[in-house]
Structure formats: structure tokens, C-alpha cells
Amino acid sequence: MQVQLADKYGFCFGVKRAIKIAEKTKNGITYGALIHNPKEIKRLKDDFGIDLSEDIDAIQSDREVIIRTHGIQKHEKEELLRRGISFQDATCPFVIKPQEIAAKMSEKGYSVVIFGDGKHPEIKGVKSYADKGDVYVVANCEELETLKLGKKVALISQTTKQIEEYSKVAKALLLKAYELRVFNTICNATFDNQDAARELSTKADIMIIVGGLNSANTRQLLLISQENCKDSYLIEDASMLDTAWFAGKRLCGISAGASTPTWVIEEVKRKIEGI
Amino acid sequence: MQVQLADKYGFCFGVKRAIKIAEKTKNGITYGALIHNPKEIKRLKDDFGIDLSEDIDAIQSDREVIIRTHGIQKHEKEELLRRGISFQDATCPFVIKPQEIAAKMSEKGYSVVIFGDGKHPEIKGVKSYADKGDVYVVANCEELETLKLGKKVALISQTTKQIEEYSKVAKALLLKAYELRVFNTICNATFDNQDAARELSTKADIMIIVGGLNSANTRQLLLISQENCKDSYLIEDASMLDTAWFAGKRLCGISAGASTPTWVIEEVKRKIEGI
Numbered sequence: 001m002q003v004q005l006a007d008k009y010g011f012c013f014g015v016k017r018a019i020k021i022a023e024k025t026k027n028g029i030t031y032g033a034l035i036h037n038p039k040e041i042k043r044l045k046d047d048f049g050i051d052l053s054e055d056i057d058a059i060q061s062d063r064e065v066i067i068r069t070h071g072i073q074k075h076e077k078e079e080l081l082r083r084g085i086s087f088q089d090a091t092c093p094f095v096i097k098p099q100e101i102a103a104k105m106s107e108k109g110y111s112v113v114i115f116g117d118g119k120h121p122e123i124k125g126v127k128s129y130a131d132k133g134d135v136y137v138v139a140n141c142e143e144l145e146t147l148k149l150g151k152k153v154a155l156i157s158q159t160t161k162q163i164e165e166y167s168k169v170a171k172a173l174l175l176k177a178y179e180l181r182v183f184n185t186i187c188n189a190t191f192d193n194q195d196a197a198r199e200l201s202t203k204a205d206i207m208i209i210v211g212g213l214n215s216a217n218t219r220q221l222l223l224i225s226q227e228n229c230k231d232s233y234l235i236e237d238a239s240m241l242d243t244a245w246f247a248g249k250r251l252c253g254i255s256a257g258a259s260t261p262t263w264v265i266e267e268v269k270r271k272i273e274g275i
Numbered sequence: 276m277q278v279q280l281a282d283k284y285g286f287c288f289g290v291k292r293a294i295k296i297a298e299k300t301k302n303g304i305t306y307g308a309l310i311h312n313p314k315e316i317k318r319l320k321d322d323f324g325i326d327l328s329e330d331i332d333a334i335q336s337d338r339e340v341i342i343r344t345h346g347i348q349k350h351e352k353e354e355l356l357r358r359g360i361s362f363q364d365a366t367c368p369f370v371i372k373p374q375e376i377a378a379k380m381s382e383k384g385y386s387v388v389i390f391g392d393g394k395h396p397e398i399k400g401v402k403s404y405a406d407k408g409d410v411y412v413v414a415n416c417e418e419l420e421t422l423k424l425g426k427k428v429a430l431i432s433q434t435t436k437q438i439e440e441y442s443k444v445a446k447a448l449l450l451k452a453y454e455l456r457v458f459n460t461i462c463n464a465t466f467d468n469q470d471a472a473r474e475l476s477t478k479a480d481i482m483i484i485v486g487g488l489n490s491a492n493t494r495q496l497l498l499i500s501q502e503n504c505k506d507s508y509l510i511e512d513a514s515m516l517d518t519a520w521f522a523g524k525r526l527c528g529i530s531a532g533a534s535t536p537t538w539v540i541e542e543v544k545r546k547i548e549g550i
Binding site: 163166167168170171174175177178179180181182183184 | 438441442443445446449450452453454455456457458459
């Protein structure tokens with residue numbers, strides 16, 4: 001099977017930075033998954049003793065905490081400080097930015113609308129900073145309809161959203177607000193990976209997206225890929241490949257989410273080349 | 276011929292206010308047409324001695340000047356003040372608002388983009404207030420492409436534009452800016468007249484739009500009307516009606532621009548009813 005990697009794929013700046021921080025914080029503990037990739041989480045556990053806790057209250061105060069790339073909620077950070085727990089902040093700078101915008105806009109009296117997945121840790125975190133007024137998370141334009149907004153509205157996007165979808169939300173909101181302040185908080189790395197996946201998917205017969213099943217940016221890559229190539233599959237690692245998918249195909253395109261380690265991608269690539 | 280007036284049409288708040296100001300300023304002089312309706316301008320001349328000058332420098336300093344509803348440029352107002360010329364400001368409050376926004380955003384370092392007609396006095400005026408940085412007037416999305424914008428962009432609309440067109444410009448700009456601050460400066464009266472004309476045009480066999488040929492909001496009404504009713508005509512007064520237009524038609528809808536006097540509309544209505 002002929003294989004081609006997308007021009008841009010895999011680890012972004014924020015993930016590389018977080019892994020570096022984790023590797024330097026031996027035997028530390030992350031509150032929530034550092035990045036959305038179980039393979040890499042396991043490697044950090046095996047090689048650097050990095051533990052993972054989903055319960056902030058259960059973290060012992062003598063442990064060095066690493067804050068996940070997606071960030072945590074404002075009151076959780078305050079809780080760490082209150083308990084005197086030392087922490088390394090691996091929140092991606094591109095996530096800190098929307099947190100700061102949410103805080104500032106809320107402070108200035110804007111209704112804050114966040115386009116994203118309300119259950120995603122990044123969005124829970126960003127939302128928590130808009131604590132001076134009304135704040136809403138919407139997944140699509142339809143959800144805007146019932147909102148009771150002020151005259152001044154600030155709009156923020158989850159970093160991993162598609163700009164086209166975001167601009168649709170902005171357009172719909174414009175009809176409801178006197179002033180709409182739209183911040184393009186979509187991450188460039190996300191853009192670049194998306195653009196490259198889009199391009200490759202137009203010529204590939206089959207597309208394999210490698211990444212965590214719970215990774216928002218990886219799922220976006222799958223959606224984009226499916227627009228041009230209906231035979232697009234999301235896998236976490238080479239073991240999830242099914243040779244039946246490749247019957248009658250000539251070119252297999254590969255892309256990978258921003259939290260997918262290179263070694264996982266290489267393994268997938270080798271296995272497909274052998275089909 | 277059966278005739279139906281749109282639910283909302285004709286004089287808006289700003290025009291009514293300007294006419295009141297003019298009627299109280301007997302023998303005054305307007306710099307540029309007070310409103311875009313020659314019929315009403317003539318009435319103000321005949322009944323109240325209101326003159327019209329297109330040249331600010333030619334205005335004698337003992338004349339009481341009336342500033343037109345569309346506003347004038349910042350340097351022109353400064354010129355009146357400098358020459359000690361007394362003036363009544365009939366600039367529509369809904370036009371003063373975008374002037375203020377342009378000034379504030381320019382002051383705060385935003386690139387200012389104005390969606391509108393660069394030759395229209397309203398837009399010349401609004402643009403003149405964005406004098407601290409870069410400012411552009413665009414008539415459509417295509418014209419955005421060549422602009423050299425900063426990271427922070429403020430978008431303002433001519434008061435008479437359609438919101439759907441405006442939101443397309445906002446959407447296109449969003450792809451070019453980190454922060455886009457969109458102000459919905461489209462006038463409600465314009466909205467209301469547009470909505471009512473749209474509704475009526477879906478059931479009318481012929482639509483007559485009454486208003487000044489140089490009036491932006493009147494031309495918008497014509498465009499909206501033509502979307503649903505291809506037999507839509509723009510006239511300034513009853514003398515422009517052509518009975519041939521009405522052959523085989525049952526229902527004639529009538530709308531009128533924000534600067535069209537009621538007496539002109541009534542004349543048109545009576546004449547069509549007699550066809």
C-alpha cells in the first residue's frame with residue numbers, strides 16, 4: 001500500500017511543551033489527562049513516574065502537580081494555591097489566551113459566548129474565568145436562539161474548532177447583538193493540521209487519522225477528512241487497523257492529532273506500508 | 276388597482292427630527308442636502324426659506340447652518356467652529372453613533388473597516404472620525420482581500436445596509452483578524468421598513484418604492500423588493516408612474532424610503548388607486 005503523510009500533522013507546540021514540563025517533573029501527578037493521548041500518558045507513567053488523578057481533592061499536598069494542556073477551572077487553581085500545593089502549569093499558552101479574554105470581557109460587562117464542547121476540559125476552564133456576568137457554551141448556531149444576551153457580546157472559540165463553523169456562529173450572533181467582539185482563538189497548529197489533512201484527503205483513496213478517541217482536534221481532522229474521502233478512519237494505534245479497509249485502495253493518506261506521539265504514527269505508517 | 280401600503284414605511288425618527296430642526300431655523304442654510312428627498316427640500320425652501328449649499332467655504336458667516344441628517348466630516352465641523360459660524364446639528368443620532376465608534380476604535384489602535392458606499396456623505400463623515408490609524412471603506416467582501424489590516428479590526432456599517440450583507444462582510448473579515456469587533460450600526464427604522472417591504476413584496480404583483488433616487492435606504496428597499504417581486508419600480512413622485520406597468524396586475528404594494536414625505540406617498544397612492 002502506498003502511503004503519504006499529511007504535510008503537517010501530530011504534536012503541536014503546546015503538547016511538546018507540556019511533555020517537556022512533565023518529563024522534568026519526575027513522579028509528578030497530573031490532574032486530568034495531560035494530553036488526550038493514552039499512549040503518551042502511559043509512556044510518561046512508565047518512563048517518568050507521572051501519575052494521573054481525576055479528583056483534585058484526593059491529591060496529596062506533597063505531590064508536585066502538573067496542570068494539563070487544556071487547563072483547569074479557575075476555582076481549581078485557587079484550590080491548589082489555597083492548599084499550598086506546588087504545581088507546574090502546562091496549560092497551553094493558546095488556551096491561557098481565551099481564559100484571559102473570558103475574564104476580561106466578563107469584567108467589562110460583555111455577555112460571553114463560547115463556541116465549543118461544554119464537557120471538554122478546555123471549555124470548562126475557559127468558561128470558569130467568565131465569572132463576572134452571563135456566560136454560555138454553544139455547540140452550534142441553533143443553541144444561540146434561546147440565549148438571553150446583553151447588548152454587548154464577546155465570542156470565543158474552542159482552540160480546536162474549524163474557522164468556517166466559527167464564522168457561522170459569529171454571523172448568527174451578529175443578528176442578536178449591538179456589539180459583537182469576536183476573538184479568533186482557534187489555534188494555528190490546528191489550522192495547519194486541518195488544512196494539510198483537507199488537501200491530502202482530496203487525493204487519497206483512504207484516510208487514517210491517528211489520535212486519541214477523546215481528542216477534540218483529532219475528531220475535527222476526521223470530520224474534515226470525511227468531507228473529501230468517505231473511507232476515513234480514526235484509530236488510536238496500529239492495533240486498531242483492519243486490513244479489510246484497504247482492499248482495492250491505492251493511496252492511503254495519514255494525519256494525526258496534535259497530541260499524537262510521532263512513534264505511534266510511525267508504527268501505523270509501517271504497518272500500512274506492509275499491507 | 277388594489278393598493279396596499281407596507282406595514283412600516285417612510286419617515287424615520289432622524290428625518291422627522293431633522294425636518295423639525297429645519298422648520299425652526301427659518302432662512303437657515305444646509306450644507307449638502309438635509310435629507311435625500313428633493314421634494315421635501317423644495318418644500319423647506321418654499322415654506323421656510325431653507326437654502327442649500329454644496330460648498331462649505333461659500334457659506335456666509337452670518338447664516339445659521341443646519342448640518343444634514345447624514346452628518347459632515349470632522350474637519351468640516353471644525354471649520355464651521357473655527358469660522359465662528361453658528362449651526363444646528365441635525366445629524367441623525369444613529370449616524371453620530373458610528374462616528375463616535377470610528378473615533379474610539381481608531382484611538383484604541385484598531386484598523387477600522389466601514390461597510391458602505393465611500394461616496395455617500397454618511398460614510399465620508401464616519402470615515403473622517405477614524406483619524407488615528409488605518410481606515411477603509413468596502414462595498415463588498417471582494418474589496419476586503421487587498422486590505423492590509425492589523426490584528427485588531429473594528430467593523431462598522433452604513434446605517435442603511437442590509438444585515439445579511441453586513442454579516443457576510445463580518446464573516447469574511449473574521450478570517451483575516453485576530454480580534455474582530457463588529458458594531459451593528461444598521462438603523463432599526465431601516466430594518467423595520469426593509470422587513471415590511473420584504474413581506475409585502477411576496478404577495479404583491481407590482482411594487483412601487485417611493486423615494487429619492489439618490490437615497491441609499493430607498494435603493495435598498497428596491498433591491499429587497501425585487502428579490503420577491505420582479506416588477507418593482509423606484510419613483511420620486513406620482514409623475515414618474517407609468518400606467519403600462521400595471522397592466523394585468525391585481526395588487527400593488529407601496530413602500531417608501533426613510534426620507535420620503537407622507538404627502539408624496541399619499542399622492543402616489545391616490546394616483547395608483549385610480550388606475
